[in-house]
Amino acid sequence: MPAAATIAPDTLIDRLRGITGPRGLITDDGDMAPFLEDWRKLYRGRAIAVVRPQSTEEVAGVVRLCAEAGIAIVPQGGNTGLVGGAVPGLDGASILLQLGRMNRIRTLDTLDFSMVVEAGCVLETVQRAAADAGRKFPLSLGAEGTAQIGGLIATNAGGIHVMRYGMMRDLVLGLEVVLPDGSVLSELTTLRKNNVGYDLKQLFIGAEGTLGIVTAASLKLFPQLRASRTLFFALPSLADGPKLLSLCREFTGDAVESFELIPRQGIDFATAHVAGVVDPLEGRPEWTVLTEISGRSDERLQEDLDRLVEEAFSAGLVTDGTIAQSEAQAKALWLLREAIVEGQRLAPGIQIKHDVSVQVSDVPAFVHAASEAIWRVHPDALINPFGHLGDGNIHFNVQLAAGASREAVDGVSDITYRVVDQFSGSISAEHGIGRLKAASYAKRCPKPRAELIARLRKAVDPKGLMNPLVFRAGK
Ligand SMILES: Cc1cc2nc3c(=O)[nH]c(=O)nc-3n(C[C@H](O)[C@H](O)[C@H](O)COP(=O)(O)OP(=O)(O)OC[C@H]3O[C@@H](n4cnc5c(N)ncnc54)[C@H](O)[C@@H]3O)c2cc1C
The missing domain is CATH 3.30.70.2190 (Alpha-Beta Plaits)
Known part of the structure; x- marks a missing residue:
C-alpha cells in the first residue's frame, strides 16, 4: 500500500497546476467523471484530480511531486483497457495521469523503418502517419480509434496481426519512461541490435503502469503490402x-x-x-x-x-x-x-468475456472441453469462441440468461480457466491482468514468479505509488 500522503489537498492542486498550467488539470467532479469509469463499466473510481501533462518534463514534475507527497498515480491512455487497470479506486486518494495531450509524432524515418511517437498518440493516427509515408505500423485492434500508444505498450496489446508481426512487445525499439521517483529513463533508440545487457524496455511493456509512466516510444515500421x-x-x-x-x-x-x-x-x-x-x-x-x-x-x-x-x-x-x-x-x-x-x-442475457490462449493446435480440443464443461452446469448457455486462431488466442465468451447470479457468472470463469490450465494455456492472452483478473491470476502464478515480481516492484517503486491496485488480488 502507498505511504500516507504528506501534503494538504489544496497545496497539491496548486503545485500540480504550477507544473501543467490550468489546461492540464481537471478537478471538477463532473468533468472528471468520464475518466473515472472504465470502458466496460465494471469499475468506477474517485481521484484528487485528473492531470493532463503536455510534455515529458511536465510528467516528470508531476511524478516527482507525487513521490515527495506520497500520492498514488493511476496512468491512463484511451481508457479502452478491458481489465480495469486505468481507473483509480474509490478512496479518492490518487491522481489520474492522463497522457492524451502528449500526442506528437516526433520523427518518422522511412529508410530506417522506424518512428518515434509520444504516449498519447492514438493508434489510428500512428497507422495513418506511417501509411502516408508509404510504411505500415501493423498493430491493429477494435479500439484503434481510441487506444493510445502508452496504453498499448503498458498492456502489451495484441490484435489481429500478431501471428505475422508479433505483439506490441515485438514492435517497440525503445522507450522513454518517467520512473516512480520522477527521473527520466531515456532509451528512445531505433537501433535493431543493441546487446548491452538487460533489455530494460521490456520491463515496462506489459507492466500496466506499475513501474513507471511511458511518455514516448520508438516503433518498428514495415513495408506497405503490395x-x-x-x-x-x-x-x-x-x-x-x-x-x-x-x-x-x-x-x-x-x-x-x-x-x-x-x-x-x-x-x-x-x-x-x-x-x-x-x-x-x-x-x-x-x-x-x-x-x-x-x-x-x-x-x-x-x-x-x-x-x-x-x-x-x-x-x-x-x-x-x-x-x-x-x-x-x-x-x-x-x-x-x-x-x-x-x-x-x-443480445439478451449476461455476457461473460474470457481472453485466453492455448497452443494453436490445441484450440479445437480446448473449445470442445471448455464448452462441454460449461454446458454440464448451464445447459442453456450460449458459447461464442471467436478471435485470433492464428496465434491461439480465443475470446471464449459465454452468454448466460438474464438474472444469472454473481456466483454463476464467476463460476463460468472458474470453469473456463480450469480448462485453460489443463491445456497449459494463459488466462490472459492480450488484455492483461489489471484489477479484474488479479485474483484469478494470483491463484495460478507460480511462487518464484510472484516473489520476483513483488521484489522487482518494490525495487523500482519503493513507495508503492504506481497504479497500486493493479496485479493485486482483493483490491
Ligand atoms: C472494442 C475493443 C476491442 C479491443 N480489442 C483488443 C484486441 O484485439 N487486442 C488487445 O490486445 N486489446 C484489445 N482491446 C483492449 C484495449 O484496447 C487495449 O488494452 C489497449 O492496449 C489499451 O490502450 P489504452 O490507451 O486505452 O489504455 P488504458 O485503458 O487507458 O490503460 C490500460 C493500462 O495501461 C496503463 N497505462 C496507460 N497509459 C500508460 C502510460 N503512458 N504509461 C504507463 N501505463 C499506462 C493504465 O494504467 C492501464 O493499466 C480492445 C478494447 C476494446 C474496447
Whole structure:
C-alpha cells in the first residue's frame, strides 16, 4: 500500500497546476467523471484530480511531486483497457495521469523503418502517419480509434496481426519512461541490435503502469503490402482450423496477415444485433475463418491463392468459401468480425468475456472441453469462441440468461480457466491482468514468479505509488 500522503489537498492542486498550467488539470467532479469509469463499466473510481501533462518534463514534475507527497498515480491512455487497470479506486486518494495531450509524432524515418511517437498518440493516427509515408505500423485492434500508444505498450496489446508481426512487445525499439521517483529513463533508440545487457524496455511493456509512466516510444515500421486478399472459409469442423492455417502458411510463403475464427454463434449475434452485417455464406456453417493473405504482386498472390484453394478443398479442409473481390467486400467481411463483440453485448442475457490462449493446435480440443464443461452446469448457455486462431488466442465468451447470479457468472470463469490450465494455456492472452483478473491470476502464478515480481516492484517503486491496485488480488 502507498505511504500516507504528506501534503494538504489544496497545496497539491496548486503545485500540480504550477507544473501543467490550468489546461492540464481537471478537478471538477463532473468533468472528471468520464475518466473515472472504465470502458466496460465494471469499475468506477474517485481521484484528487485528473492531470493532463503536455510534455515529458511536465510528467516528470508531476511524478516527482507525487513521490515527495506520497500520492498514488493511476496512468491512463484511451481508457479502452478491458481489465480495469486505468481507473483509480474509490478512496479518492490518487491522481489520474492522463497522457492524451502528449500526442506528437516526433520523427518518422522511412529508410530506417522506424518512428518515434509520444504516449498519447492514438493508434489510428500512428497507422495513418506511417501509411502516408508509404510504411505500415501493423498493430491493429477494435479500439484503434481510441487506444493510445502508452496504453498499448503498458498492456502489451495484441490484435489481429500478431501471428505475422508479433505483439506490441515485438514492435517497440525503445522507450522513454518517467520512473516512480520522477527521473527520466531515456532509451528512445531505433537501433535493431543493441546487446548491452538487460533489455530494460521490456520491463515496462506489459507492466500496466506499475513501474513507471511511458511518455514516448520508438516503433518498428514495415513495408506497405503490395497485394492482399481477404478470404472467408467454412470449415467441416473446428478441428480443421489449425490444419487450414498450416496450409495457408505453407502455400503463401508464410504471408498470412491474420487468421480469425468466427463461430456460428458469433455470426448469429452480429447479424441479429448490428445493422449492415451480412452472413457471407449459405447453409449456416458452424465454424468459419476469416483470413487476410498478402503477396508481392496481385498476379503472384492470385497464383498462390488458386493453388491454396484447390488444395484446401481437395484435402477436405473447407466446404465453402468466398474471396473478396473488392475493398467493399473485404470491409463487409471484417465488419462481421468486428461486430461479434457488439452483437453479443446487445443480445439478451449476461455476457461473460474470457481472453485466453492455448497452443494453436490445441484450440479445437480446448473449445470442445471448455464448452462441454460449461454446458454440464448451464445447459442453456450460449458459447461464442471467436478471435485470433492464428496465434491461439480465443475470446471464449459465454452468454448466460438474464438474472444469472454473481456466483454463476464467476463460476463460468472458474470453469473456463480450469480448462485453460489443463491445456497449459494463459488466462490472459492480450488484455492483461489489471484489477479484474488479479485474483484469478494470483491463484495460478507460480511462487518464484510472484516473489520476483513483488521484489522487482518494490525495487523500482519503493513507495508503492504506481497504479497500486493493479496485479493485486482483493483490491
Ligand atoms: C472494442 C475493443 C476491442 C479491443 N480489442 C483488443 C484486441 O484485439 N487486442 C488487445 O490486445 N486489446 C484489445 N482491446 C483492449 C484495449 O484496447 C487495449 O488494452 C489497449 O492496449 C489499451 O490502450 P489504452 O490507451 O486505452 O489504455 P488504458 O485503458 O487507458 O490503460 C490500460 C493500462 O495501461 C496503463 N497505462 C496507460 N497509459 C500508460 C502510460 N503512458 N504509461 C504507463 N501505463 C499506462 C493504465 O494504467 C492501464 O493499466 C480492445 C478494447 C476494446 C474496447
